[in-house]
Amino acid sequence: MKLRISWEIRLKKHSVLPLTNMKKSLLVLLITLFTSNLIVGQKSSFIHPDFKSITESHKVIAVVPFDIDLDLSLSELKRRQLSEEEGASLQKELTYYIESQIDGLNVTIQPYEETLANMRSSGIDYRSSLLMESKDLASKLKVDAVIRGSLSISVLLSEGIENQFSWIDLWVLSPSFGRITLKLVDGQSSKLLWRHEKVIDRTTGKNTRELVEKMMKQIARNFPYAK
DSSP states (O other): OHHHHHHHHHHHHHHHHHHHHHHHHHHHHHHHHHHHHHHHTOOEEEEOTTHHHHTTTOOEEEEOOOEEEEOSOOOHHHHHHHHHHHHHHHHHHHHHHHHHHOOOBSSEEOOHHHHHHHHHHTTOOHHHHHHSOHHHHHHHHTOSEEEEEEEEESSOGGGOOOOOOOHHIIIIIOOEEEEEEEEEEETTTOOEEEEEEEEEETTTOSSHHHHHHHHHHHHGGGOTTBO
16 A cells, blocks of 8 residues: 555656646747747838928828738639729728827828719729829829828738637737738829838738727827827
């Protein structure tokens, strides 16, 4: 009986150490991977060194349709249709957000409906807006600068991103679905005045509205034209 008790105690003592080490190793692995994912998902920003002097006379800016690259298995016709829908949706949401949520700007954002009306009256459709130079586009829209955007993505934001995921998904897998880029371009010279890029993943937002809201909340304080 004594031998048996002694063996059981020894077994328990030896089994605790590997389990503890395993937990520590797993914790270190998770922290390392989580930190790596944060670094990969960091935003990237640029602002022209002469931004203030170039934009001194700016009064009105407009958001134009986004250039969408859908990494999906679709027919060319369907891809064009969905790209246009996604591009218009982002244009609309970004315009409304800047118009209603960002205070203290020293310029006015042209209303979405007015931008569309100006595009129609000038014979500009979605495809042609992507090909036009920014200064020509700004001239047709009667604004001083345009915010252009591009989105490369493997899901349809308008249909939403599945938001049921575990902590392992977030920390270890953290799948990215694409990248979004915003560019503010001068309407006289077509110079790039400001750019903001961000990787899209499950934490960025599950649909177009959430994506715009979360992204713009992060950059609102440093948004161009802020007083």
